[in-house]
Amino acid sequence: MLLKIKILALAICLCAYELVHAQQIEGQVDFHGFADNREYSNSDRYPQTIFGTRVTPELGLLVDSIHRIRIGVSYLHEFGTKNITSPVRPVAYYNYDNNGFDFKIGMFPRHEYLDEYPKAILSDTIGYYQPNIEGMLLKYKNENFHQQIWIDWNSRQTRTDREQFMVGISGNVNLNKTFYIRNFATLWHNAGPMVDVPDPNDHIRDNGAASLHIGADLSERGWLDSININIGGIINYDRLRNVYEWQFPKGFLSEIYLEHYKFFIRNTFYTGESLAIPYGDVFYTSKQYDRLDIGWIPLRYKNLEGRFITGFHFSEGVVDSQQQFILRYTIGHLFN
Numbered sequence: 001m002l003l004k005i006k007i008l009a010l011a012i013c014l015c016a017y018e019l020v021h022a023q024q025i026e027g028q029v030d031f032h033g034f035a036d037n038r039e040y041s042n043s044d045r046y047p048q049t050i051f052g053t054r055v056t057p058e059l060g061l062l063v064d065s066i067h068r069i070r071i072g073v074s075y076l077h078e079f080g081t082k083n084i085t086s087p088v089r090p091v092a093y094y095n096y097d098n099n100g101f102d103f104k105i106g107m108f109p110r111h112e113y114l115d116e117y118p119k120a121i122l123s124d125t126i127g128y129y130q131p132n133i134e135g136m137l138l139k140y141k142n143e144n145f146h147q148q149i150w151i152d153w154n155s156r157q158t159r160t161d162r163e164q165f166m167v168g169i170s171g172n173v174n175l176n177k178t179f180y181i182r183n184f185a186t187l188w189h190n191a192g193p194m195v196d197v198p199d200p201n202d203h204i205r206d207n208g209a210a211s212l213h214i215g216a217d218l219s220e221r222g223w224l225d226s227i228n229i230n231i232g233g234i235i236n237y238d239r240l241r242n243v244y245e246w247q248f249p250k251g252f253l254s255e256i257y258l259e260h261y262k263f264f265i266r267n268t269f270y271t272g273e274s275l276a277i278p279y280g281d282v283f284y285t286s287k288q289y290d291r292l293d294i295g296w297i298p299l300r301y302k303n304l305e306g307r308f309i310t311g312f313h314f315s316e317g318v319v320d321s322q323q324q325f326i327l328r329y330t331i332g333h334l335f336n
Contacts, residue, residue, distance in 0.1 A: 043315055066098045117168075178217060
């Protein structure tokens, strides 16, 4: 009997060895450094300086170029913070990537998928403090089309924690080599904790926004390295149950981006009704707002990019300013 157990254990070990040996072990380290100085006092918005680094190492198995499993951690350290152990988030996900389909489930970095969202819907601050999607994402992409749908579970309901999640969809269609259409939408659900006696002043909120843009990429027709112009509309939908029903403030958005030899200018203009989007940039509560970014890209090589940005916020008859330095460096490697 003992001999049979030893033979079975040996067979299991050999099978496990062959299974792992047939795969490729892969690893990746993402470094995100940021300095964001926000001088927002003129408009009575919250001035602050966000200064720190985030390191996200991952390790996993790649199976036949289609399936992969990754595990890792995402560690944020804000400079000057005394508690250096609390801002650690786990990274663990399965990824299917084949024939234009990209599916992920687990806890995985969001910047690859959500960075193109207008700041009116998802602000810069989300990327600093909520780096991961915790849920699922499905994306399909080909040469002229891509679309993705995702769900991010922000907080699981307990007796002390609220139930919060966000779902979204975004993508673009290239009409030809010049013109394109882009779409973005989110819906955020915010419910209270699971308590025996609900707070009569605590109400469920459903809030989101959708925007549609038509644009032109004129980079190949001009003397600049990049010329991109788009215009569109945005609608905000908001409901606080048992307090007010659906409200739909809306407005007009336009953006111009010019880049040449590591220098760029981006101008974003909004006019319309005051938007109330909790995860959006606070300046879009203004009925008319213009943001001018002037930037320099001193570092750009493969998976390394560093940007200096000086931003000016024109709203409500006053001007606020912002200075940013953003560096992201991703190192990936396959181990046989």
